[in-house]
Amino acid sequence: MQCDAFEARLQLLLDRRQAPERDPALLAHATCCTECHAVLHAQRLLFQGLELGDVPDPGSDFTMCVLNRTQVRATRDRRLSVHLPLALLALATSLLLIALPHFTHRQPRPETPTSQAKPDTSDSANPQDQLATADRTHTSGSSSWEDLLTLYPEKTRRRHLQQMDRLTNDLRPITQSFTTAAAALRRTILVGKHRRKKNQPQAQLLTPTRDSQYS
Amino acid sequence: MLIDELRGLIRRCLNGDQVAMQDLVDRFRGQVFGLCYRMLGHREDAEDVAQETFVRVLKNLHRWDSEREFEPWLLAIAGNRCRTALARRMRRPTVSSLVEPLPSRSPDLSAAKQLAEEVDLALRRLRAEYREAFVLFHEHQLSYAQIAENMDCPVGTIRTWIHRARRELIQYLQAREVVETRNAM
Incomplete structure (x- = not known):
């Protein structure tokens, strides 16, 4: 061998x-x-x-430790199973509230004879009219929601649009506050990202100096 | 323990019987702790991992296929936990894991104890996969097929690992002059 x-x-x-x-x-x-x-x-x-190698025995309280850990884990899992869906629901609701204005139907307002007749002079325009004009301009494009609704019959479509408009009006204060908060947050984050350049002066105090006061 | 008796015990555990859970842990704690101790070589770590193994087993007991043997399934979970613990130790080595334990060569220590220490040390120097396969085969009497299933490897790979483990262990014992020491006695 x-x-x-x-x-x-x-x-x-x-x-x-x-x-x-x-x-x-x-x-x-x-x-x-x-x-x-x-x-x-x-x-x-x-x-x-x-x-010959003897493996030491685990501690005398080994089994009790296992059972305690099992109970702690079960309690934690149970708590998580209750809180997680709630947190997800709250998140989904927030997202819906933020996104809702983008999907709602905004029908362009019909041109009134008075507004047509009135010349569009920015100097003399009423602020409310300016706002209305801006809103019309903003909503003139069709949204994806509108595209979807064109597939339905006219009567159904109108009913849905009315309901959606009513819902939008009801939710507008909430969505606006959310949008404002999101915008403020975005501004804060963006401002935080921009670092001051090396030679860029810091913001000056706006208190009038002695010279400027008498000049 | 008979297989029917074990199934009954597990059924009681699934119904939330605390006494049955205690019996199950008491029944298998030696084997699980033994594997963990061999794999990790550290008593506290082995105890922690063995406890974690049982917590997972009790949580996932409903997933156990009652047509199959319970022990290989249990040891597979223990092996997975040990590998995770070893990986964690590799990422964040502690002082105790960096210092290699040396077997005491004091003359009053009996030859048997000394030999056991040398073998234990040799085992610790093996690669984790080799060690797990070797211990499961030679200490827990699992078959190659069962080890392959546990470790998610082909049977041929397991066979190779165990052969290499034996060879490396012998080489280590020879390098430590354990063989010559024994011959001389």
Whole structure:
């Protein structure tokens, strides 16, 4: 038997959980070859050492610790299962409130004869009229919601639009406050991102100086 | 424990019976802790990971396929937790994990204890996969197929890992002159 064959045969026996001593050919080779004899001896010692090696017992309170941890984990999971849907619902509602104005129908107001007749002079224009003009300009394009509603019959479409307009009007104070808050937040973040350049002067105080007071 | 008895115990655990849970943990804690200790080589870490294993087992007990053996499933979870703990230790090594433990070579220590310490040290020097496969095969008597399923590897790979583990352990024992020491005695 060659040393390679010895090695393969030894592994095969160990794979079958059999003692190498059960194979006479293996033992015969080990008596002739010093290296293989050392391997066989080391193998025997290895398994002796494994059997002798005592794994310490876990602590006496091991089982109680496991049960306590299980209960704590279960309580946490239960709490999470209640709070998580609520948090998601609140988030979804907030997003809906913010996004709603973009999807509502804004029908362009019909041009009144008076507004048509009146010349559009920005200097003399009433601020309310200017606001109305701006609103018309802003909402003249059709929204995706409108596109969707064109697929419905006219009567259904009108009913839906009326309902949606009513809902929008009811929710307008809330959405406006959300939009204002979001804009303020965006402004704050953007301002925070811009760093002052090296040579850029800081904002000056607006209190009048002595010179400017008398000049 | 008979398989029917075990199934009954698990059924009681699934119904929330605390006594049954306690029995289940008591029944398997030695095996789970043994694997964790062999894998991690640190008593406190092994205890923590073994507890975590049982917490997960009790939580996911409904996922256990009652047609299959319970013990390999349990040891697979323990092995996964040990690998996670080892990976965590690699990322954030503690002082105790950096200092390699040396077996005491004091003359009053019995030869058997010394040999056991040397083998334990040799095991710790193995790659984690080799060590897990070796311990599951030789200490927990799992088959190659069961280990392969546990570790999500082909059977051939497991066989190779165990062969290499044996070879490396022997080389280590020879390098530490444990064999010569024993021969001389």
